[in-house]
Amino acid sequence: MANWHVGEVITNHRWTKTLFSIKVRCPAENFIAGQFVRLALQIGDDRVQRAYSLVNPPGTDYAEFYVTHVADGLLSPALAALKPGDNVEVSYPASGFFTLDEVPQGDNLWLLATGTGVGPYLSMLATDVPWQRFKHIILVHAARWSNELSYAELIQQWQQQYPDQFSYIPVVSRENVPNTLNGRIPELISNKQLQQASGQTLDDNSQVMICGNPDMIKDTKTLLESMGLQKNLRRKPGNVTVEQYW
């Protein structure tokens, strides 16, 4: 059963008009990197709750969330307006199966994200697990504009720490920017630009995790299936593990 903590907002960082990260002080609860909790606020007469992936790794005494401000949404605008010292309720235990212990072994691990879908990967990469299990890890973060490529500094630390084991490929769809690929993830797999940029293969020896925009997930899954990579299910292990936010 869910156990609701009253968390106190530590920081609420605005990356862009539509993206923010909120850090909440709450007791360190066990969870597996990649899982999500629920956040809740009283809005008028209603208590509104939604699921959010944890960005922080297990073992911290705060919880961090990377959130899209959905203009006509119910909860996300209210979360965006929170200030340090404000309260927000956080439900534990965390849940979800978008975790590395659900992913079978493979030569390399592709982490594909659009927008806030990068959040669960940041939690995973801050643990030892992916570095111990996979020969190579490729993080692809796609956004419309380059200023939406949040957390680039944190990600660059892993590039320095694991130069031979880690590739970070930022992708931007609506502008041409040096050191980023231009386009959408499915097309960049299909024309092999992601494979070339990382120097890695993407085949049935790979494990792929996908999180973010539903259209990207659908198109990428279809493409990967045509390449022989099947959805990973507990009852039938495969290559493609997915988290869908909406």
Ligand SMILES: Cc1cc2nc3c(=O)[nH]c(=O)nc-3n(C[C@H](O)[C@H](O)[C@H](O)COP(=O)(O)OP(=O)(O)OC[C@H]3O[C@@H](n4cnc5c(N)ncnc54)[C@H](O)[C@@H]3O)c2cc1C
């Ligand atoms: C397992 C899980 C984990 C999630 N983790 C995150 C997370 O880490 N960060 C996050 O921002 N959201 C996340 N979400 C989505 C989140 O739960 C809410 O749906 C979102 O914040 C919108 O809530 P709202 O009340 O503002 O909008 P609502 O009034 O509920 O409106 C919902 C509509 O908002 C749009 N929408 C929802 N999420 C997004 C998004 N991320 N980007 C753009 N449009 C969106 C869709 O059109 C959806 O139909 C997650 C959802 C699930 C199921």
